[in-house]
Amino acid sequence: MTPHPFTESTEVVLEVNGTTHRLSVPARMTLLDALRDLLGLTGTKKGCDRGECGACTVHVEGQRINSCLALAAQHDGRSVTTVEGLGGRTGEHPVQQEFVAHDALQCGFCTPGQIMSATACIREGHADSPEEIREWMSGNICRCAAYPQIVSAVAAARARTERAGA
Ligand code: FES
Numbered sequence: 017m018t019p020h021p022f023t024e025s026t027e028v029v030l031e032v033n034g035t036t037h038r039l040s041v042p043a044r045m046t047l048l049d050a051l052r053d054l055l056g057l058t059g060t061k062k063g064c065d066r067g068e069c070g071a072c073t074v075h076v077e078g079q080r081i082n083s084c085l086a087l088a089a090q091h092d093g094r095s096v097t098t099v100e101g102l103g104g105r106t107g108e109h110p111v112q113q114e115f116v117a118h119d120a121l122q123c124g125f126c127t128p129g130q131i132m133s134a135t136a137c138i139r140e141g142h143a144d145s146p147e148e149i150r151e152w153m154s155g156n157i158c159r160c161a162a163y164p165q166i167v168s169a170v171a172a173a174r175a176r177t178e179r180a181g182a
């Protein structure tokens with residue numbers, strides 16, 4: 017039976033950054049709130065909470081999504097990667113390193129979402145030019161307008177990926 021959206025919880029299993037979590041979540045709880053409030057993974061940011069800013073971008077089964085628009089219960093059994101797990105056991109991901117190297121942030125609030133989106137953008141093959149990066153990263157808003165540095169960082173990470181033959 018479908019749980020009542022306001023009063024009932026449902027059990028979900030999420031694999032987050034390689035660790036399996038069994039959670040009891042209210043039926044209307046977003047994936048963003050589950051990550052932040054139940055798992056303490058506050059790297060994923062809540063900006064607009066309505067799909068407009070990209071601050072909440074995570075990967076589900078390798079695909080980037082706005083976690084504020086997804087219900088946690090919808091993703092039962094799926095694999096989620098947040099900015100905390102992006103680098104894996106090796107430490108910082110090349111995209112994270114290039115954001116630092118290119119000073120691609122000011123306040124940093126949008127940065128986790130930018131990095132998660134950029135990683136997917138490169139993997140999708142949508143980062144072959146500055147124009148393409150701007151277009152395919154257009155769902156990630158930066159109120160500090162660090163866009164030139166962000167584009168440079170993504171282009172550099174894309175070039176590293178190419179050199180590595182990935
Ligand atoms: Fe999800 Fe803005 S917080 S898109």
Ligand code: FES
Nearest residue numbers: 122124158159160
């Ligand atoms: Fe401040 Fe992007 S660095 S919002």
